Amino acid sequence: MTKAHQLSINTLTQDDIQSVCQLFKYSISDAFKKEGLGHLQDDIQKEVENKKQMANTSLNPANSDTYFLVAKIAGAVVGTISFAPCGEDIRSCTGNQLNDVGELGSLYVLPSYQGQGVGSALIKELMAYLRKQGIDQFCLDSGYKRAQTRWLRKFGEPYKAVKDYWGPDSVHMVWFCKVSDYITGKR
Structure with a gap:
């Protein structure tokens, strides 16, 4: 990123919601396409709607246990990240071992901004928030091969890898990570 494209990261607001919903639609469709799953339109739509609902619900903190951050460049939303209770896929894959651990999720960056540090900046900001909240553990998951490659580099070996979870030849x-490992610069 150049200095002309200063990145800002803030808590999701009502003013951001339309842009965030567009980001989900575009980024999730792109992720499915790059995984060779672009034909699964119903699954794409379901995932987009799930993320939209999660983002909208997070706007009322009194009734939500989800925290959302948005990354913007030149005022335009280019990425998101959330922290919420452990999701169903993690519960299923771990035999409910991480039910009490919050989940880093909804990490989406517009394809044209991927590989420029937006995702890393979102993770760093979320880690600072978790630390302030006294939270020192988090979990995350992925069935996307491209994301798994990144997460293996960033977070190391997975706590669990479940073969054929989404069908034959899928993993x-x-x-399961410690917040302190990502605050102190160990990773």
Whole structure:
């Protein structure tokens, strides 16, 4: 990123919601396409709607246990990340071992901004928030092969890898991490 494209990261607001919903639609469709799953339109739509609902619900913190951050460049939303209770896929893959651990999720960056540090900046900001909240553990998961490659580099070996989770030759990975490892610069 150049200095002309200063990145800002803030808590999701009502003013961001339309842009965030567009980001989900575009980024999730792109992720499925790059995984060779672009034909699964119903699954794509379900995932987009799930993320939209999660983002909208997070706008009312009194009734939500989900925290959302958005990354913007020149005022435009280019990425998101969330922290919420452990999701169903993690519960299933771990035999409910991580039910009490919050989940880093909804990490989406517009394809044209991927590989420029937006995702890393979102993770760093979320880690600072978790630390302030006194939270020192988190988990995350992915069934996307491209994301798994990144997470293996960033978070190391997964806590669990479940073969054939989404069908033959698919692997779903779950990581269990310490916030302090990502605050102190160990990773």
